Amino acid sequence: MTDGKRSVGKVSSYRFEAEPFHCDFTHRLSMAQLCNHLLNAADFHAMERGFGMASLNGEKETWVLSRLAVEMDEQPRQYEEFFVETWLEGVKRSFIDRNFRIADPAGRAYGYGRSTWALIETDTRTPIDTSSMSCGSLSEWIEAGKECPVERCSRVVVSKEATLLDTVRASYGDVDVNGHVNSIKYMERALDLFPMEWHATHRLKRVEMAYIAESHGGDELAFFCEAPEESERRVRIMRNPQGAGGGVEVCRCGFNFVNI
């Protein structure tokens, strides 16, 4: 899965393949599977520099994804190899900004991504200042000058008038190694709200994910959707919506499609 494990610069590149069963019916890699690979690349990059999940878990610390924006001109085709470059753009208290560039083997960009991650204490789930990390300051890894020509994730505003489209129970397959519902599963579940006919006529160009709170296996998740523009969808995911105040806001998603 990985290339460049011996690279210790600020930027690393990892090789992936658009596996057939990670592609959708258009024979292109799905956005959700691409984003899973971005998370893998982030973890590999951090691990090689001493601040990956595996080294942090021993210290009862972990990274949680706070914001993610990915914009793709096209997705890799079934069986094609592609490369994910990743680097830190900035570090501020508990947060790091990490960027991505997704390219074909010739180096041509398919698209770019921007993400923000928070360092938290695994027991209390509260943020920790990254300057206290035992691996030393992260600022030595910052590569601020590298181009990343996509906008950062917005606040992904979803109005109170959004319509309840579905309610699902978070289950075994939604939960990841961190013991909570996996960040990308929210995206998958939200994209499943739209009918096949929509996906057959629209390509997902840009996705924004704003993560607010965690949810766990067994939680009920309610999906509220609105369409600010013809080709745009926003989704608010509420945990245990029968609870006080309509439950807890877990995540907001923004999807910009283009006609195909």
Next chain:
Amino acid sequence: MTDGKRSVGKVSSYRFEAEPFHCDFTHRLSMAQLCNHLLNAADFHAMERGFGMASLNGEKETWVLSRLAVEMDEQPRQYEEFFVETWLEGVKRSFIDRNFRIADPAGRAYGYGRSTWALIETDTRTPIDTSSMSCGSLSEWIEAGKECPVERCSRVVVSKEATLLDTVRASYGDVDVNGHVNSIKYMERALDLFPMEWHATHRLKRVEMAYIAESHGGDELAFFCEAPEESERRVRIMRNPQGAGGGVEVCRCGFNFVNI
């Protein structure tokens, strides 16, 4: 993802890695993600010998999975590399029997699998005799003597008394490059029927999948479950269960768990 692309013997071995987000909350590769890798290995093996999905699709033929049985003593841990060996055990009219051996880097077996695939015509979805394949007879690839010490998939009998546990609509993310609901998605959806407490106290040792008919995006899928033994679950998945005769049987799953 792949090793041994230049191997043209009867058996090939492919390297994979237990990616963190393919592991469950026990930090081991999930059975569904393992089975997805078995399907990848099957496709790579077939592709290297001229009868993979990519070459067949040009001829309006494809492979569909008919039976799958996988039995694991343990699953690879998060970040571990593992190897999937695969080979054909037999060929009979439209069907091939393909076996798997899953091993750690030292060659020690984690477990084994057995599968049966049907060659079908993509437009009519009817079986085609493999002897008519333009790549030539598949029998030259048969490796009948290699050990595969797990039982083949049973008929996975599910009685009429099985209980309806859930009904879901097959959606965008369930559909794969073949345009139908992906074989492994049925397994994921069925494993999601069992509460987190069950998965926290039971490890899935053996899975059997019997695929009967196809389903597509938008189809309603009903999951009927029974427990022939304390640690065994069987699930029947029916398509459009409001239809005549209670709908169409799509798939039957058998799960054998062990206490942990």
